[in-house]
Amino acid sequence: MGRSPCCEKVGLKKGPWTPEEDQKLLAYIEEHGHGSWRALPAKAGLQRCGKSCRLRWTNYLRPDIKRGKFSLQEEQTIIQLHALLGNRWSAIATHLPKRTDNEIKNYWNTHLKKRLAKMGIDPVTHKPKSDALSSVDGQSKTAATLSHMAQWESARLEAEARLVRESKLRSSSFQQQLGSPATDLASTSAQPLNKTSAPPASSLCLDVLKAWQGVWSKSTKSGLMSGIGSGLGLESPTSTLSFSENAVPIPSVGFGDNPTATVEFVGSSSTGEGGLVVKEEGGEEDWKGFGKTIHIHLPECKERMENSVTLMTGFHHDAVFTAEDQNSSEESRDSDYANGSHGTDDFEENKNYWNNILNLVNSSPSDSPVF
DNA sequence: AATTTCGGCAACCGCCGGTGT
DNA sequence: CACACCGGCGGTTGCCGAAAT
Numbered sequence: 001m002g003r004s005p006c007c008e009k010v011g012l013k014k015g016p017w018t019p020e021e022d023q024k025l026l027a028y029i030e031e032h033g034h035g036s037w038r039a040l041p042a043k044a045g046l047q048r049c050g051k052s053c054r055l056r057w058t059n060y061l062r063p064d065i066k067r068g069k070f071s072l073q074e075e076q077t078i079i080q081l082h083a084l085l086g087n088r089w090s091a092i093a094t095h096l097p098k099r100t101d102n103e104i105k106n107y108w109n110t111h112l113k114k115r116l117a118k119m120g121i122d123p124v125t126h127k128p129k130s131d132a133l134s135s136v137d138g139q140s141k142t143a144a145t146l147s148h149m150a151q152w153e154s155a156r157l158e159a160e161a162r163l164v165r166e167s168k169l170r171s172s173s174f175q176q177q178l179g180s181p182a183t184d185l186a187s188t189s190a191q192p193l194n195k196t197s198a199p200p201a202s203s204l205c206l207d208v209l210k211a212w213q214g215v216w217s218k219s220t221k222s223g224l225m226s227g228i229g230s231g232l233g234l235e236s237p238t239s240t241l242s243f244s245e246n247a248v249p250i251p252s253v254g255f256g257d258n259p260t261a262t263v264e265f266v267g268s269s270s271t272g273e274g275g276l277v278v279k280e281e282g283g284e285e286d287w288k289g290f291g292k293t294i295h296i297h298l299p300e301c302k303e304r305m306e307n308s309v310t311l312m313t314g315f316h317h318d319a320v321f322t323a324e325d326q327n328s329s330e331e332s333r334d335s336d337y338a339n340g341s342h343g344t345d346d347f348e349e350n351k352n353y354w355n356n357i358l359n360l361v362n363s364s365p366s367d368s369p370v371f
Numbered sequence: 372a373a374t375t376t377c378g379g380c381a382a383c384c385g386c387c388g389g390t391g392t
Numbered sequence: 393c394a395c396a397c398c399g400g401c402g403g404t405t406g407c408c409g410a411a412a413t
């Protein structure tokens with residue numbers, strides 16, 4: 001027996017919202033917070049079901065929503081995260097704090113998916129469609145690479161979710177002390193609008209970041225690099241690997257059986273500046289996190305490594321540099337990959353794949369006949 | 372100018388997991 | 393433990409404006 005639909009009551013309005021309805025909903029939430037969505041419509045004088053009200057609020061009326069065209073960087077983030085996470089729009093949306101999962105989903109379905117398809121890339125697997133006929137070995141290596149990355153990211157997102165929940169609880173109890181309605185930090189939806197002058201999304205990010213920091217501080221017994229607060233529009237603090245100034249190996253995956261190198265982030269927590277340093281070493285690195293061990297194979301070439309780490313973990317990397325650093329790193333990345341002329345088969349395979357994605361997102365829709 | 376087709380997006384629907392009773 | 397309720401998520405639909413015919 002399934003649940004009865006929330007809107008089965010006759011007389012409840014459906015379809016597009018009118019400005020008057022929007023105003024009623026806004027005014028009510030501004031005054032009282034949303035509380036129980038089911039009870040809200042009656043209290044707010046709306047002939048809508050609670051679910052409809054919640055959707056209208058979270059997808060349209062919320063004050064911290066960024067609307068309009070997606071930037072190239074946002075597109076890049078979406079594509080990369082989709083390659084890792086699949087259709088987990090809410091998880092992807094957590095990395096684009098001012099975008100709703102619905103908006104991202106729509107944008108993917110109407111724009112990005114088509115672009116990838118036109119480029120001959122399967123939007124589901126993010127691999128060239130011709131690869132479907134490639135050797136089993138090559139395919140499995142690529143799949144294993146993505147699988148590793150997905151596992152890593154999934155574990156991290158789960159941890160994030162826990163931290164967000166804890167953060168909410170802390171915030172909630174704090175708000176209660178202030179005599180405010182129950183709060184929902186993630187959406188800010190329960191906070192009266194006149195009390196949300198600070199950008200809630202960034203607050204959330206910083207909150208998670210701080211908690212995240214703690215997790216890593218414990219495991220690395222070191223401080224945290226920063227740069228997060230340097231004004232990046234797309235910062236994904238939760239994706240930051242929180243490497244210390246003392247340099248901690250960065251995990252990467254599956255570049256074959258080449259001699260390995262240790263990638264380190266050298267940064268300053270006070271200035272927010274930092275960079276990647278690759279140390280050539282023999283042997284392999286196992287990176288342990290979330291109870292999982294990720295086996296690391298890294299090619300020997302410093303430049304290649306820096307580029308590949310940037311590519312394979314683009315959104316991680318982006319998050320740890322200042323905007324200026326980021327731009328320069330992207331420029332060098334683009335030029336390097338435009339010239340790309342080295343590497344093993346495995347590396348070439350990965351490089352080509354991500355290079356395709358980068359070319360895609362770096363192509364202006366208006367300029368390119370492809371789009 | 373009228374009609375048809377297409378693309379974009381807001382909104383709906385059904386399912387699921389968490390929680391309270 | 394079973395059930396009901398609630399909120400959240402992802403897939404899908406349907407409306408509307410723009411573009412094409």
